[in-house]
Amino acid sequence: MYKSQSITVIIPCLNEEQGIERVLRAMPEFVDEVIVVDNASTDRTTEVAISLGAKVIREDVRGYGRAYKRGFAAATGDLVVTLDGDQSYPVDALSYLIEAFLHLSVDFLSASRFPVRDRQAMSWRNKIGNLALSLSMSVLFFRWVRDSQSGMWVFRRSILEHMKLESDGMAFSEEIKIEALRDPRIRFGEISILYSSRMGETKLNLWRDGFQNLAFLAKKRFWR
Numbered sequence: 001m002y003k004s005q006s007i008t009v010i011i012p013c014l015n016e017e018q019g020i021e022r023v024l025r026a027m028p029e030f031v032d033e034v035i036v037v038d039n040a041s042t043d044r045t046t047e048v049a050i051s052l053g054a055k056v057i058r059e060d061v062r063g064y065g066r067a068y069k070r071g072f073a074a075a076t077g078d079l080v081v082t083l084d085g086d087q088s089y090p091v092d093a094l095s096y097l098i099e100a101f102l103h104l105s106v107d108f109l110s111a112s113r114f115p116v117r118d119r120q121a122m123s124w125r126n127k128i129g130n131l132a133l134s135l136s137m138s139v140l141f142f143r144w145v146r147d148s149q150s151g152m153w154v155f156r157r158s159i160l161e162h163m164k165l166e167s168d169g170m171a172f173s174e175e176i177k178i179e180a181l182r183d184p185r186i187r188f189g190e191i192s193i194l195y196s197s198r199m200g201e202t203k204l205n206l207w208r209d210g211f212q213n214l215a216f217l218a219k220k221r222f223w224r
């Protein structure tokens with residue numbers, strides 16, 4: 001519980017045995033429920049997560065968005081917090097994020113990785129790709145969003161009933177922000193966090209996911 005709000009943390013994982021151990025060991029005490037959604041990892045992700053007290057849900061179909069939808073269906077907290085299992089997002093910033101969420105009186109708060117302070121954390125190619133996608137989203141949806149691809153959010157679980165979440169892949173991250181910011185019932189905010197280098201191997205394919213995410217933005221904007 002944090003200031004009388006129960007907290008669920010959801011972490012999608014695909015072969016993140018190293019990162020998930022660090023993330024779970026650093027989880028603050030006030031978190032009520034930690035859900036790890038594993039898509040048939042071939043390493044020890046599931047065993048490590050269970051041994052450190054997380055609830056592990058298995059989803060047989062691969063995909064970042066797919067994993068989140070499974071996690072959301074199982075969550076019970078008033079507030080949901082998300083992050084990657086690779087230790088790149090700051091677990092120790094959870095109270096800072098929730099404080100900001102409450103202070104700003106928003107329903108969905110996205111944690112922007114920019115400006116990136118750790119030089120090793122993000123390659124120049126990824127920075128340029130992220131900038132291009134965030135600019136595209138901002139123009140298409142008439143709202144300045146600094147980091148459309150961030151994977152760390154805090155939101156009131158009850159807003160999920162207003163959202164139509166279709167992406168099963170990496171585009172899920174921009175889709176949930178679009179659903180939040182274009183619904184007048186949902187107050188959207190964004191603040192900056194410290195982003196660091198991931199442990200383990202990336203699951204992101206820059207060109208494939210970059211172009212798919214760009215195409216998804218156009219589809220979401222023009223095919224209603």
Ligand SMILES: Nc1nc2c(ncn2[C@@H]2O[C@H](COP(=O)(O)OP(=O)(O)OP(=O)(O)O)[C@@H](O)[C@H]2O)c(=O)[nH]1
Pocket residue numbers: 011012013014015016037038039062063064067083084085086088151198201202203204
């Ligand atoms: N369950 C599940 N998790 C996934 C899948 N693909 C990626 N993930 C997880 O989603 C998170 C984001 O994937 P990353 O590879 O870190 O992608 P990224 O953060 O854009 O790229 P990096 O900069 O390399 O970290 C990580 O925790 C992954 O383990 C998937 O198909 N299923």
Ligand SMILES: [Mg+2]
Pocket residue numbers: 084086088198
């Ligand atoms: Mg990552």
